[in-house]
Amino acid sequence: MAFKIIVCAKQVPDTNEIKIDPIKKTLIREGVPSILNHDDANALEEALKIKDQYPDTHITVITMGPPQAKDLLIECMAMGADDGILLSDRALGGSDTWATSNAIAAAIGKLGGFDLIFAGRQAIDGDTAQVGPQIAEKLGIPQVTYVADFSIDSDMKHITVHRAxxxxxxxxxxxxxxxxxxxxxxxxPRHMSIGGIFDAVKKDMPVWGAKDLGVDTDREVGLEASPTNVYRSFTPAPKGKGIVIEGDTDKELADRLLINLKKKHVI
Ligand SMILES: Cc1cc2nc3c(=O)[nH]c(=O)nc-3n(C[C@H](O)[C@H](O)[C@H](O)COP(=O)(O)OP(=O)(O)OC[C@H]3O[C@@H](n4cnc5c(N)ncnc54)[C@H](O)[C@@H]3O)c2cc1C
Structure with missing residues (x-):
């Protein structure tokens, strides 16, 4: 029987390109390219390495996001994943990490069986590192985070990891x-292959909404069901200029530092 791996991957804005609206102080998302979250590319690569070694391995990538997140699935399949599932529905919009992991755990349940789930440690936009561990909790399976080295025995049961x-x-x-x-x-992570891109764009890509997942839109997914509230989001004010203390000897420097600290009532 095939060894089944599920990879959770998120499409994120390319943060090197992010600009902040100077008045509203929010991220300007228009025109910002989206990329496969870095840690998720590592998660997929490790799954692909298992498949390289044990070809009877099946890799399914799951992503939750707006319709354009389908591009991420094409990219993952062009790298070598077998198939991709997009969780996309207005009812899932506004989900916090708890609601996101409810939806992804429900999707994994619907797939009916897996051996291994790989996620990234952290998404570069939300940055919470909560979704992976939450999925494991909801599925009632053991988890190891921060995996920096991986090996699996040929029995496909026993795994050894280095946790950073x-x-x-x-x-x-x-x-x-x-x-x-x-x-x-x-x-x-490897690059997409040309043949992989051609094959990926021709593949069927299921899109599942809340109804397909069988989740309660009042209590499990979406903004209303999300227990997290964002009260304010802001860019911290830049810190004042630092003071450079100069002097010819260590004693002189220490004396001047002391005088400055006393002036500020630090000591
Ligand atoms: C009140 C509230 C409303 C929100 N509304 C929206 C919204 O409308 N639209 C929106 O895009 N975001 C919204 N967010 C942000 C959203 O909750 C997070 O982006 C999402 O839960 C993932 O959290 P994270 O980015 O911290 O991921 P992390 O927990 O840092 O991610 C860890 C790993 O989990 C996996 N993972 C995380 N998210 C996904 C995903 N979506 N699909 C597949 N795998 C995933 C990846 O492997 C990732 O590397 C909202 C958040 C809050 C608090």
Whole structure:
């Protein structure tokens, strides 16, 4: 039986190109190119490496977003994923991380069985790193986040990962089915192939809405069901100019620093 991998991938604005509206202080999204979230490209690459080694592997990419998120699925399939599912519906719009993970977990449930779920650690726009762990919780499967190295035994059951920590890593053994979230140290994502692009654009791409997912639009998905409220969003005011203390000797520098700190009543 095929080894089934699900990759969760999000289309995000290319942040290098983001501009802030100077008056409204909000992101200017018009004309900003969208890209496959970086960590999600690493998640997909690791799934593709498993498929390279064990061809009887099936990779399904799931994304939730507006209709244009279909371009992301084409990109993922052109890289080598077998198929893609777009979760797109007005009723899903305005979902926070909790509601997003409800929708994605419902989609995974509908697919009926998997061995491994790969997500990115974090999306570069929302930046919460919550969606992967929330999906695992909702599906009741074990998870390891911050995966920087991955290997799977030929029994396709036992996985060993390096989980990155601030000052090193821990080695964790985990069994399928499970959820892993990838970071950029895991691998270097491959490019799309020309043949892959031709095949991908011809493929059927199911679009599932709230009804297909069987989720409650009042309580599980969408803005109203989302427990998070954004009260204000702003760009922090730039900090004042720093003071450079100059002096010829260490003692002179220390004395001047002391005088400055006393002046400011820090000490
Ligand atoms: C009140 C509220 C309203 C919102 N309304 C909207 C809205 O109308 N439109 C909108 O675009 N955003 C909206 N958002 C933002 C949206 O909730 C988040 O973008 C989304 O939940 C993902 O969170 P994140 O970006 O922090 O992802 P993270 O948790 O940082 O992502 C971790 C990983 O989870 C996976 N993942 C995350 N999101 C998706 C996805 N959509 N599809 C597939 N995989 C995914 C990826 O693998 C990703 O690397 C809203 C947020 C709030 C709080």
């Amino acid at each position: 920590l601030e000052d090193g890593y821990e080695i964790i053994k985990i069994e399928t089915p499970c959820m892993l979230t990838a970071i950029k140290e895991l691998n270097t």
